[in-house]
């Protein structure tokens with residue numbers, strides 16, 4: 001055995017029948033594919049790996065998907081991922097995300113799962129707890145009152161104009 005073969009992981013992906021390609025080549029498929037009789041026999045017996053199927057289809061002037069339509073489904077299946085939310089068992093084909101905008105591949109199957117996972121994060125829970133506390137203290141009530149007053153001070157002219165417009169419309 002040549003060196004390195006021991007380390008190689010055996011191919012466990014889908015196999016594609018050589019016959020599907022042979023049928024599309026009307027004359028002398030073996031010659032068109034540039035294969036030896038031994039290779040033809042091996043490929044017929046074992047089927048083609050994805051890389052072999054790719055290479056041979058292109059050699060014969062076809063797109064791999066044209067020869068083996070099931071490839072589309074296999075490719076989709078391989079890219080399936082499980083939802084990152086521990087309570088969800090949905091698998092989906094993730095959106096790759098725009099890397100130039102700092103995006104990463106989609107991890108959750110839905111916005112709902114993303115929200116749910118986010119709420120479980122310790123830092124988010126802590127922040128929510130703090131926010132609740134802020135609403136429960138007497139100082140917080142005073143701060144909220146002042147925030148509303150500040151808003152009215154800042155936008156008094158606009159608010160009054162809007163009120164006048166509403167009154168004259170009525």
Ligand SMILES: [Zn+2]
Nearest residue numbers: 083088109113
């Ligand atoms: Zn999910």
